[in-house]
Amino acid sequence: MTRSVPDRLLSFFSWACALSLISALFIIIGFLVLKGYKALTPELIFGDVRPLDALLLKRQVFGGLFPAMAGTFFLILLSMALALPLGLASGIYLAEFAPSGTKRVLSFLFDILSGIPSIVVGLFGFSITIFLHHYFGGRIFPCLLISALSLAFLVLPYIIRTTQIALESLPLSLRLTAPALGATKARNIFYVLLPSSLSGIISGLILAMGRCAEDTAVIMLTGAVATAGIPKSVFSGFEALPFYIYYMASEYSGPPELMKAYGAALILLILCTVLFVFSHGIKHLLRAKTQYLPNPL
Amino acid sequence: MKNSNCVVKLAVLLMMVLVPAFCLAGDLDAFKGEKQGLKISGGTAHIPVMEEAAKRIMSFNPDIQITIAGGGSGAGIKQVGEGLVDIGNSGRKATDEEIAKYGLVTHMWAIDGVAPVVNPKNKVKALSKEQLQDIYAGKITGWKDLGGEDRAINIYTRDESSGTREVFWEKALNKGEISGKANVVASNGAMKSGVANDPYAIGYMSVGYLDESVAPVVLDTVTPSIATVKSGEYKVSRGLYSNTKGEAAGLVKAFIDYLSSPEGRKIVMEKGFIPAD
Amino acid sequence: MDFQDRVFRTVFFGASVLSAGVTVAVLGFMILLSLPVLKMGFLWEVLTSPWSPGRGQFGILPMMAGTLALAFLSLLVSLPVSLGCAFFMEILHPRGAGALLKKLVHFMTAVPTVIYGFVGVFLLVPLVQEFFAYGSGMCILSASLMLGLVISPTLILFFSESFSRVPQHYLNAVDSLGGTVFQKLRHVILPQAWPGMLTGMVLAFGRAMGDTLIALMISGNAVLMPSSLLDSTRTLTAHIALIFAADFDSTEFKILFISGIVLYAMTSLGILFARYFHKRALS
Numbered sequence: 001m002t003r004s005v006p007d008r009l010l011s012f013f014s015w016a017c018a019l020s021l022i023s024a025l026f027i028i029i030g031f032l033v034l035k036g037y038k039a040l041t042p043e044l045i046f047g048d049v050r051p052l053d054a055l056l057l058k059r060q061v062f063g064g065l066f067p068a069m070a071g072t073f074f075l076i077l078l079s080m081a082l083a084l085p086l087g088l089a090s091g092i093y094l095a096e097f098a099p100s101g102t103k104r105v106l107s108f109l110f111d112i113l114s115g116i117p118s119i120v121v122g123l124f125g126f127s128i129t130i131f132l133h134h135y136f137g138g139r140i141f142p143c144l145l146i147s148a149l150s151l152a153f154l155v156l157p158y159i160i161r162t163t164q165i166a167l168e169s170l171p172l173s174l175r176l177t178a179p180a181l182g183a184t185k186a187r188n189i190f191y192v193l194l195p196s197s198l199s200g201i202i203s204g205l206i207l208a209m210g211r212c213a214e215d216t217a218v219i220m221l222t223g224a225v226a227t228a229g230i231p232k233s234v235f236s237g238f239e240a241l242p243f244y245i246y247y248m249a250s251e252y253s254g255p256p257e258l259m260k261a262y263g264a265a266l267i268l269l270i271l272c273t274v275l276f277v278f279s280h281g282i283k284h285l286l287r288a289k290t291q292y293l294p295n296p297l
Numbered sequence: 298m299k300n301s302n303c304v305v306k307l308a309v310l311l312m313m314v315l316v317p318a319f320c321l322a323g324d325l326d327a328f329k330g331e332k333q334g335l336k337i338s339g340g341t342a343h344i345p346v347m348e349e350a351a352k353r354i355m356s357f358n359p360d361i362q363i364t365i366a367g368g369g370s371g372a373g374i375k376q377v378g379e380g381l382v383d384i385g386n387s388g389r390k391a392t393d394e395e396i397a398k399y400g401l402v403t404h405m406w407a408i409d410g411v412a413p414v415v416n417p418k419n420k421v422k423a424l425s426k427e428q429l430q431d432i433y434a435g436k437i438t439g440w441k442d443l444g445g446e447d448r449a450i451n452i453y454t455r456d457e458s459s460g461t462r463e464v465f466w467e468k469a470l471n472k473g474e475i476s477g478k479a480n481v482v483a484s485n486g487a488m489k490s491g492v493a494n495d496p497y498a499i500g501y502m503s504v505g506y507l508d509e510s511v512a513p514v515v516l517d518t519v520t521p522s523i524a525t526v527k528s529g530e531y532k533v534s535r536g537l538y539s540n541t542k543g544e545a546a547g548l549v550k551a552f553i554d555y556l557s558s559p560e561g562r563k564i565v566m567e568k569g570f571i572p573a574d
Numbered sequence: 575m576d577f578q579d580r581v582f583r584t585v586f587f588g589a590s591v592l593s594a595g596v597t598v599a600v601l602g603f604m605i606l607l608s609l610p611v612l613k614m615g616f617l618w619e620v621l622t623s624p625w626s627p628g629r630g631q632f633g634i635l636p637m638m639a640g641t642l643a644l645a646f647l648s649l650l651v652s653l654p655v656s657l658g659c660a661f662f663m664e665i666l667h668p669r670g671a672g673a674l675l676k677k678l679v680h681f682m683t684a685v686p687t688v689i690y691g692f693v694g695v696f697l698l699v700p701l702v703q704e705f706f707a708y709g710s711g712m713c714i715l716s717a718s719l720m721l722g723l724v725i726s727p728t729l730i731l732f733f734s735e736s737f738s739r740v741p742q743h744y745l746n747a748v749d750s751l752g753g754t755v756f757q758k759l760r761h762v763i764l765p766q767a768w769p770g771m772l773t774g775m776v777l778a779f780g781r782a783m784g785d786t787l788i789a790l791m792i793s794g795n796a797v798l799m800p801s802s803l804l805d806s807t808r809t810l811t812a813h814i815a816l817i818f819a820a821d822f823d824s825t826e827f828k829i830l831f832i833s834g835i836v837l838y839a840m841t842s843l844g845i846l847f848a849r850y851f852h853k854r855a856l857s
Contacts, residue, residue, distance in 0.1 A: 006756035014666050017658025018675050021730075024723055025682060028693045035696075060359055062352045089589030097583050098590070108849070109594040115777075115845040116600060117784025119811045120834045124600045126818070127607055127831075130379075138380040141336065153596050160593060186582045207684070214686030217786035217811070221818055225338075225366035227348050229355060236334050237364035242688045249695050249791060251486035253345075254510070265692050269685065276684035451710040456816050457627050457826065477624075480710055480806050481795040483816060494700065495710045 032265055039263030045069065060229050065264055070230050071144070071238035072271075075219070076212045078148035078234065079155065083208070087156050088201075091163025096189055107164075114157035122221030125150030129222065142223035145234040150218045155208040162204025166197035199283050206279035210272050216242040226251075241268045324558035325357040327551035335548050338366040339373015339386035340460055341484035342409060342503035343537055345568040347386070350555060353564075361548065367484050370460025377401065377540050383549045385540045388460030388503070400543055405536040406556040407570040410504035411465045412521030412533070413514040414488075416496045421445040423515035429469060432499060435476035440497060452479040453491050453500035460535070461485060465501045468533040469516065505569035527571050537570060601838055608831035620832055625797045632829045636799050638836060640807035643800040644718055644789060645782035649775065651722030652729055659726075660733030661759065676734070682727040691791035694720040699792055708804050712794035715803040721788045725778040732774020736767035736855065769855035773848045780844035784837065786811035810837050 003011075046054045047064030054061045061067060090110075094103055125146050132140040140146075170193060178188040194201070224243040231238040241264055248261035337347055344367060351363040368376070370387035377385025378399030388409070391401050413429055415421060421443045424432075431437040432450055441447045454475050455462040466472060482488050485502045492498040493510040500511075504521055507513055513521045516533070525531035545553050555561045562572035605612075611620065623633030659679065663672035698720060703711030740763050748758040764771075786809075794806025795816060808816075810833045817826055 004754045004756065007754045010661070010756050010759065011666060014658045014662035017655045018662040018671075021655055021659050021726065022675070022678060025678060025685075027697075028685075028690065028723075031693055031697050032689070060355050062356070086589050086593050089586045090593045093583075093586035093590045097586055106590050106594050109597040111845050111849060112842050113593075113597040113600075115780050115784070115841040116597075117786065117811055117837050117841060119784075119786040119814050120600065120604075120837050123814060123818075123830065123834045124603055127603050131603075133379070133381065141381055153600075156593050156596065184576055185579045189582075210684050214688065216686075216688045217815065220815060225364045226344065227351060227363070227365040229362055229364075232334065232362045236362055237336060237366065242686055245688050245692055246787065246791065249692050250482065250490050251484060252490060253486065254508070261692070265689050269689055272684050272686055273681070276681055280680075449708060453710075458817075477626075477798050478796055478806070480712055481797070481808070481816065491710070495703070498710060 029269070032262065032269060036259070036262030036266040039259045040266060044260060044263040045267075057230060065241070065244070065260070065267065067229050068239040068241050068244045068264065069267070071224075071228070071240040072213055072242070072268075074144060074231060074234075074238070075148055075151065075240055076209050078144065079151035079212045080205070080209060082149055083152035083156050083159055084205070086152075087159025087208075088163055090156075091160045091201075092167065092189060092194075094160065095164045095167035096185070096193070110157045110160055113153070114161070117217070118154055118215050119217040119221065121150050121154050122218040124153070125218065125222040141235070142221075142237065143235045144223060144231050144238045147219045147222040147224065147238070148234070150222050151212045151215060154215060154218055155211050158208045158211065159204060162207075163197075163201050166200030166204070167193055169200070170196055199285070203279040203283040206275050206282065210275040210279075213271055213275065214242055214268065216246050219243055220246070241271070324555060324560040325354060327554065328354050328358045328361060328548070331358060331361050331548050331551065333548050334362040334364065335384070335552060336364050336366075336382040337384045337386065337539075338368050338376050338382045339384075339540075340370045340388040340537065341367045341486060342388050342461060342505060343386040343539070344484075344486070345505070346407070346537075346556070346564055346570070349564045349568065350552070350561065353560075354552070354555070363552075369456060369458030369483070370463070371458035374399075374401070374540060377542055380542060383541070384552065387538045387540060389463045389535060390538060391540055401540045402542075402544055404539045404541070404545070404553050404556075405573045406539060406553070406561070407505075407537040407565045407573055408526060408534060409537050409570050410521050410523075410526035410531055410534040411461050411469065411501055412504050412507060412531075413465075413469065413499065413501045413516060414492050414507070414511040415499050415514055416492055417509070417512045418496045419445060419512065421514075422512055423518070426469065426471070426517055429514075429516065430471065430473040433470055433476060433479075434474040435478060446497070448497045451495055451498045452476055453488060453495075453498055454479040454481055455488065455501075456481055456483055461501065461503060464535045465533065469501070507569065523569060523571060536573060601835070604831045604834045604838065608828055608835060611825065611828045611832060617832070620829060621836075624799075627826055632825050634810065634813065634829060634833050634836065636797050637808050637810045637813045637833065639799050640789075640793070641783050641809040641811070641837075641840075643807065644714060644721060644793065644809055645779050647714065647718035647803075648721035648725055648782045649779050651718055652726040652778065653775070655722075656726050656729035656733055659730045660737055663730075664734045664737040665755065665759070665763070679727050679730050683731075687724060687785065687787045690720055690724050691787040694788065694792040702804075706804055710794060710806070712792055712806055713804045714793060714800055714807050717789055717793035717807075720792060721782050721785060724785065724788060725781050728778040728781055729774050732777065733767070733771055736770025736774070737763055739770060739855070740766040767855075769851045772851040773855060776844050776848040776851065780841045780848070783809075783844070784811065784841055786815055790815050 042051055045065045047061045049059045049061050053059045054066050094106060129140060129142050129146050174196060178192045219240055220243055223237050224240050225237040226247055228237045228239050245261055245264050248257060252258040252261055347365045351365060355361055355363060370389055373385035373387050374391050374395050376382045391403055395401060421440055438450055440450055482491050485506045488500045488502045489506050489511055492500045504523060504526055519525055519531045521531050526534045539553055541549055565572045620633055622635055623631050624636055625633055663675045698716050699711035702716045744762050745758060748762055789809040790812040795808045795812055796806035797808050798805060800807045814830050814833055817830055
């Protein structure tokens, strides 16, 4: 097959673009791995404390990433706990109940919410803190709870959107079977529609968890600090992996601390990769299952 | 007989537990039985000392949780004033206005200097005050004019909240202008890594932060160092303060007292500062 | 509708209103907190003057310019590469290599921004400094290269989706007329996919404007009207992160909320455009 000159140029251009994107990604990951893999030791996480003692909270870890990892863990847990009910309910409302006018207004507002820069959400979280601080006799400070709440606002539109899309993309036949047999709308949603769209919803949720794990701008304004140890309550300051990486990128006191920052970056990258793979895996696994079982009832 | 044997054994056991605890603890005794959190923020020069003190206190009594954040002196003063933190650190003395407005009590526990720094690779390692002022004002723009390489000078400065900036601006620049082209960094640590990675940089930072990764600039024939700050030869010096809203009490007081205890003073010295008297 | 259904509908509606309320509350809070500044009547001054608190000037114009410059340049960096990649995986190699590329692009969306920033500080910045033998390497160029990489997955995925929405029979028609791939791209795919591509570009631009970490870590943060690629600049987002720590009562601090409102307005405007183009793409 002879190809015209523009076609060849086009093919060359596309190959060049694809390769440069891939190489950029691989340079970034390769750089981190090459520089940081040596840091991946138990000491990186637990410092000079025995891992079991640290995990059982018998001893505080200093000089290890354990507090930052615990902070990120609690942060994800808490913000998902806050965002999940609200996001699911809103997504279900949009997909199943909302009259078209209401739907238009709501989805417009959720679109705007999804576009708000995270630092602005952080600023909002901080102003809430100041507000509460003044009205609750100075007992509320920037803390884990406030950070989690702000992160929940940040991921809310993701959860709403994935829930809505997962529900709306169900086939009409599936949607109508249960009501035709006399099921109420609520029963139809909880016993038919939600279970069948579970894959989409869960994979969206996991991506939202990744967002909570990686966001730095929100937490640097709402309670992440340089040193805190394991947070003792939701009202205390906390350390977090992304904040640690940001902080250490400029604050490192010498090569050992810089190595720890590389190690932290690798761990965060691994965490986000695992979440990503999980999300995709669940999507494919459950999709295969629901296709195999034509009737999920 | 058996009974008294038991008592002796018990006493020995008790001694074995208690005596080392007392011997080791000493200055940390005040933290026994405390169960609260302590929030510290502000001055970034203070952070190494704060972290070491926190580490020792939290190891001694794991029930205490101390959180440490940066932000700069301005932030420290305002946050403690607003009651958002228990201790607000500053690398400058709080102004009379700030003290009156928030009812602050200041505690100076170390003396520090602010040193101009360049990259160790830079040939230019001595400047007059006028030259320094001209560099920061943007009047001298190349290292060549100062006997260095033919490269532009990259100026680094701190944000407005910084006490280090305030002291440097007042005492080294004589309140002269700071060029808008200057790169802005948010802490002493960031200043050090910035200058250490940029062969054509000039910046300024806490004397306690000086190490081999940056070179202090001899200013009007005086080398900034702990020794020259102590002797009074190097004039760009300042105190490191921890501020509280009202008189410190409880855990806050214990922490501030600890900084001036023999063990605290040792930490201050180890981190490169001069313990205040 | 039976009772149970009505209860659920009310609960779900309540949740939606609450969630939507966040959107309004963010704006409301910021307006409330910047009211003192707005009342003092120097909003115009804030939007048009330079930043120099020492001289009583609190303008955010340089930061607005920095934000726009960085977002625009990163889009410029990312656009051709993204176009090529989308074309690669939708038209040239829809299976095999293209599918693999698509997986990688999806993965890129999951890579934390702070990691791009971190590698930017320790790999890109020294390279830029060495290569141009000027400045600190913390400059508009470094930041927009890295930011371009961060927003490219958004662009690529939108482009590839718009390409795939071009009806197959249009493409078959070109093939049967003996048209080349280039002609197919120029006369069918690009005109057809254009509204969808615009949606992606607007959204990517919004992402670039809203990003904090890349700008904060590698653009140098000097308050300066951007004039050269090798100059340092400060974006609104980085400005918020840097000044945030200051005094709550000060004018500097109140100006932060104005910066927040400006960012909110700019990204919302972007969303409006994106929705408009998206609707056109679907019709």
